[in-house]
Amino acid sequence: MTNEEAAKLLKRVTAVTQRGSGKGFYASATFEALNMAIEALELAPTLARPKGKWILNDVQYGSTSFRCSACNDVTDDVPTCCNKPLFNFCPACGADMREEADNDPN
Numbered sequence: 001m002t003n004e005e006a007a008k009l010l011k012r013v014t015a016v017t018q019r020g021s022g023k024g025f026y027a028s029a030t031f032e033a034l035n036m037a038i039e040a041l042e043l044a045p046t047l048a049r050p051k052g053k054w055i056l057n058d059v060q061y062g063s064t065s066f067r068c069s070a071c072n073d074v075t076d077d078v079p080t081c082c083n084k085p086l087f088n089f090c091p092a093c094g095a096d097m098r099e100e101a102d103n104d105p106n
Contacts, residue, residue, distance in 0.1 A: 007041040010034055052095030054078075054085045070095035 014034045052070035059065075065076040066085050073092035078085045088098050 003041045003044055007038050010038045010041070014038070049089075050093060050095040052090055052093075052097055054087075054097055056083075068092060068095055068097075 014031060050070040052068050054066040055069055057065040057067040057074050063077050064080055064085075065074050066078050067074050068090040070090060071093035073090065075085075075087070075091060078087060080086060085097070089096060
C-alpha cells in the first residue's frame with residue numbers, strides 16, 4: 001500500500017466514523033489521531049520501491065513458495081488464488097509485485 005492509498009483510506013474511515021460517532025473525548029481524540037496520521041502520510045517522502053515479480057519456487061505437501069525477482073528471497077506458505085500469490089509486496093525487500101506497477105512511469 002502506498003502513502004497515497006493509505007491516506008485516502010484513512011480519509012474515508014474518518015468520514016464514515018464522523019457520521020456514526022457520538023461526542024466526547026474519545027471521539028475527538030480519535031479524529032485528531034486520524035488527521036495526524038493522514039497529514040504525516042501526505043507529507044512523508046515516497047521512497048522508490050523496486051519492482052519485481054513472483055517466481056514459483058516450489059510446491060510441496062500443499063505449501064507453495066515463491067521467489068522474489070528483485071532480491072531472490074524465498075517466501076514460504078504464500079496464500080494464492082488462481083496460482084498467483086496474494087501478496088502485493090515482497091516481505092523481505094518491499095518490491096512492488098502488482099502487475100500495474102510495470103506500467104507505472106515512476
